[in-house]
Amino acid sequence: MTTFTLYELNSLVRQTIEGSMDQDYWVDAELSECRESRGHCYMELIQKDEFSNTPVARASAKCWKNTWAMLQPHFERITGQPLHAGLKVRLKVYPQFHEAFGFSWIVTDIDPTYTMGDMARRRQEIIKQLKEEGVFDLQKELALSAFALNIAVISSETAAGYGDFVNQLADTPFDFHTQLFPAIMQGEQVEQSIITALNRIYQQQTELFSSPFDCVVIIRGGGATADLSGFDTLALAENVANFPLPIITGIGHDRDESVLDMVSHTRVKTPTAAAQLLISNIEKTQHQIETCEERIAHYAQSRIEIEQLRLARLSEHIPPLFSLVKARQEALLDRHLQTIASHLQRTLEKEGHRLNLLEQRAQALDPTLLLKRGYSITLHNGKLLRDPLQVKPNEEIETRLEKGTIISIVK
Template identity: 60%
Template structure:
């Protein structure tokens, strides 16, 4: 057995002969790309097939497309699909088995069917659109309105992109002299990092959202094949739910990404986005000018009408004054006659009342005099009954000190001279003690 041993090269050559003899044909194979990169003009791919239930890889294979084929296949594929070959993409490849003594086994690509990939891409796009509509966010941006004075613009773009410069120049050099404030939030605008980079830029804008009126996402040129980064669910959800209107200018006439679909407004290019903002502000200015003209016209018409009315009133005033004067004089004359008549009636009534009162006065006076006379007689009797002389006649005496009646011994002191009145005379005494 040891005499039949082979070198590795001989063994690999044998395998190569078997494969070339048993598998001489080319085969169309469906697979997913897990890796794809170019080197020296050649394209190196790794194909993978996953279990539909668990997504676990169940088959892998190395694939190569040599430069002679790749320079033909690649432009056609990208022109048809609008995308570059990248990991995660499903493809339909025409391959032939090849075994190389030094490099081992690989499948050699001779053709790629772009229509297969287009179908898969379309299915993915439709699934994303369906999911966005099911979530109720697909048209959220369309419900927003650009602010009337939309001048503070947050821009998401590549910092070195020519499109960003074109956008700023278009705003700055607008023919109306409008002033815009733009602030760049740099992001990757092509390749695999688009989704996460743009989302991060939106998050940064959201942190200072009160400083801006809208967001513009622009991409200055670039291949159509770089558009795949704008067809992702996560990015579409972030844009759809963003609280500011988002304007996109990332594609060309025939390329509409899912990002374009969910944005507030989609335009073709960065300069078109700038023109949109300038035109929007011009429309606002025109509306303000129209409103000003309308207000001025209405004011002038109102003033003209009022002036005409004032002139008519001025002309009518003398005539109206004469009529009013005549009417007022007639009313005053009527009032005078009424007052004179009422005064006559009132005087007659008062004279009658005065005559009645005058006739009653003697009787009332006599009655009052009789009453007062009687009252005086009663008072006189009371005064007479209280006359001190009557008390003196009854044997009482009155002691006076300085003309006032003494009521208690305490009112006097030793040496005071007092006067005692009796019925038939007066006695003067001096107090010795009490």
């Protein structure tokens, strides 16, 4: 049996591959890893079992610098995002085996429409599930406060879009208050980072002594080449859809709406547009208040004028009405005086007659009349004596007669 050196055996493999697989092949796979180094792109390809999600095939792929310089901008322009782990891709490759570095597929072309189709399919699956859960339109049912001035902002602290948003609000006469909840807005950590920020906002919103927020704004800068796949996930969409405050998205891209945009309360394209939305909301409220103030002032002025006219008409009727009332009251007073005088006269006559009767009774009871009739009155110690037993022997009694008084000593 012939024995080969490793280099000889690898050379035999290379010659076999080059001889039997001398053309390019289109392959569908998922990226498990994708990185750039010195202008080259290095990929790890994977295929998972349809039912168990277990990897059933793996391979390495490379796209050399000259080719990658043309394929990268084309792919990102079409899909709106760079190649990254988790994307489904269709690559045009040919096999290469190197004695020192082993086997890899060399990428010569990428079909962005395949990735777009897979992204669209996944988005439709997420949208379908959200609708089946009954949460897809929950945010639309919330009302943005007419006085939305306290804003919770989810963004990268260093993003230019965040600075533009804050500066635009600050340049208004309105008293906006913003609080930043920093989050990663690009790459694979977008989903969990934004969910964490939402949880922090909710926690602060429910604290006893904290100032409540009126709405949440999720903003970021970026253009067509930005990585937006993190905004098309089920977990993030469910968190946003079920959030109790209106959420405004200004992610800053021109392609079709992300799932996050679809389930949010209001979607605008850029952070500055989100700021303008809030400013317009307050301006509308201010206009309504000013309109109401004008209406109230107009109504009050009109009412004052009406009441002044009514008072003027009433004042014209006051003198004759006063004379009439005065005459009526004077006549009523005269009648009352006559009634009082008549009643007083009758009372005086009645009381005078009663006094006469009392006088006659008093005269009839006058003791001098009794004395004139021959009767006498006996007094003891100045008091009328009625009982002889009241007098002791040797005591003095006084007897009054019509013509004089007799003093006697009792024996």
